[in-house]
Amino acid sequence: MMLVKEELNRYNRQMILPELGLKGQEKLKAAKVLIIGAGGLGCPILQYLTAAGVGKIGIVDDDVVELSNLHRQILYNHNDIGQAKAKVAATKLALLNPHVIFTAYNERLAAENAISICQEYDLVMDCSDNFNTRYLVNDTCVSLGKTLVFGSILAFEGQVAVFNHQGGANYRDLYPAPPEESMTCATGGVIGILPGIIGLYMTNEIIKLICSIGDTLSGKLMTIDALTNKVSVFKIASEKQTTIIKSEKKAIKEIDQATLDQWLSANEDEVFLIDVREDYEHEENNIGGVNISLYELKDSLNTIPKNKKVVCYCQTGQRSTMALHVLEKVYEGEVYSLRRGLSAYR
Numbered sequence: 001m002m003l004v005k006e007e008l009n010r011y012n013r014q015m016i017l018p019e020l021g022l023k024g025q026e027k028l029k030a031a032k033v034l035i036i037g038a039g040g041l042g043c044p045i046l047q048y049l050t051a052a053g054v055g056k057i058g059i060v061d062d063d064v065v066e067l068s069n070l071h072r073q074i075l076y077n078h079n080d081i082g083q084a085k086a087k088v089a090a091t092k093l094a095l096l097n098p099h100v101i102f103t104a105y106n107e108r109l110a111a112e113n114a115i116s117i118c119q120e121y122d123l124v125m126d127c128s129d130n131f132n133t134r135y136l137v138n139d140t141c142v143s144l145g146k147t148l149v150f151g152s153i154l155a156f157e158g159q160v161a162v163f164n165h166q167g168g169a170n171y172r173d174l175y176p177a178p179p180e181e182s183m184t185c186a187t188g189g190v191i192g193i194l195p196g197i198i199g200l201y202m203t204n205e206i207i208k209l210i211c212s213i214g215d216t217l218s219g220k221l222m223t224i225d226a227l228t229n230k231v232s233v234f235k236i237a238s239e240k241q242t243t244i245i246k247s248e249k250k251a252i253k254e255i256d257q258a259t260l261d262q263w264l265s266a267n268e269d270e271v272f273l274i275d276v277r278e279d280y281e282h283e284e285n286n287i288g289g290v291n292i293s294l295y296e297l298k299d300s301l302n303t304i305p306k307n308k309k310v311v312c313y314c315q316t317g318q319r320s321t322m323a324l325h326v327l328e329k330v331y332e333g334e335v336y337s338l339r340r341g342l343s344a345y346r
Contacts, residue, residue, distance in 0.1 A: 001030040001055065007099055011053050024211035025053060029099075031210045032056040034118060036109055036137055037127035038085040039063070040195030041151050041202065043075040045125060048203045050093045054210070056101045057093070058121055061086040062108040072192040109133055114140040123206060125149045127199070131178035138163060138171035147209060151202045154318055156191055156227040158198035161236070162205055165218040169236040174221060174325065194226050223294075223322070228278055232295050234326070253324060254339040260311060272308040276323045277315060287313065287345060294319045297326050306333040313338035313345075 003025060008015070015025050031054050035042050038061040049057060065073070065080040065088060080088050086104035093102055105117060118124055118140050126137045126148060134150070141148040141164050148163040150171060164170045201222065208214040221234045263271050273289025275282045282291040292300045304310060310333055312320040320337040327335045338345070
């Protein structure tokens with residue numbers, strides 16, 4: 001797709017990169033990217049994809065701007081409160097780059113509209129904040145053969161991955177089924193800059209995918225702890241399913257506080273507690289057990305007994321859920337995650 005003279009000047013600083021060049025910029029202009037969610041993650045993604053010159057951008061969000069959004073959703077301001085996010089975002093982004101075509105979908109992505117919306121785009125970015133939408137987006141992309149860039153945030157921790165790229169692993173390979181309960185930014189909190197960090201990593205992935213440059217996170221999960229500056233990348237084993245398997249796939253093994261208390265009261269020696277947070281977090285507050293960081297878990301298998309119920313816990317349940325996926329692939333014993341972690345524990 002040909003660029004006009006103004007676009008050549010606008011994108012000059014990135015076009016002089018040998019990895020991108022004129023051909024890469026033309027690929028960006030020809031690209032059609034759908035953003036699911038115009039909130040914390042969606043805002044920086046939308047701004048930088050627009051600035052980079054992606055030709056067509058779709059924005060799906062049925063929410064309105066609220067005061068509590070403004071500490072992290074920096075595309076909006078106080079005067080936007082009460083207005084539809086998708087429409088406000090499209091209007092503001094058009095001022096940033098008039099060469100980009102925006103389509104605002106002021107509606108919630110649902111089973112009834114997911115395919116009709118997603119099929120119009122080359123790539124999809126999941127910036128949603130709930131498990132139902134994440135599984136819907138994943139399953140829709142698998143059925144349509146679309147590459148999906150995924151991100152999630154909570155407290156100080158974020159995740160980034162590229163799913164279903166050229167037949168690679170999809171979201172269900174990482175999380176076969178949703179947990180019975182989950183925490184969101186509304187209940188667990190989030191530091192305001194985290195969506196920017198994760199959103200920009202997601203944007204970087206989508207640009208590399210469009211331009212066919214660099215190494216991507218296809219089949220990998222990147223985790224970032226903004227509090228400790230720890231960054232890790234895990235490999236995701238793809239089950240190479242030809243169809244989406246739903247109810248028959250094994251659910252995440254979670255237990256609640258009452259169940260853990262019951263197990264400990266009945267026979268404390270049969271339970272092996274692992275705090276998968278960092279040592280300083282464990283020292284500040286814990287419910288017992290040993291402290292093995294999530295990032296050191298795989299190298300510490302010889303210290304975990306195989307004849308006990310292993311229960312992993314963290315602050316919110318996010319890291320302990322990831323710990324289960326690490327252990328279930330290499331550990332023979334029974335492992336569980338404490339639902340919602342210490343934040344829900346007495």
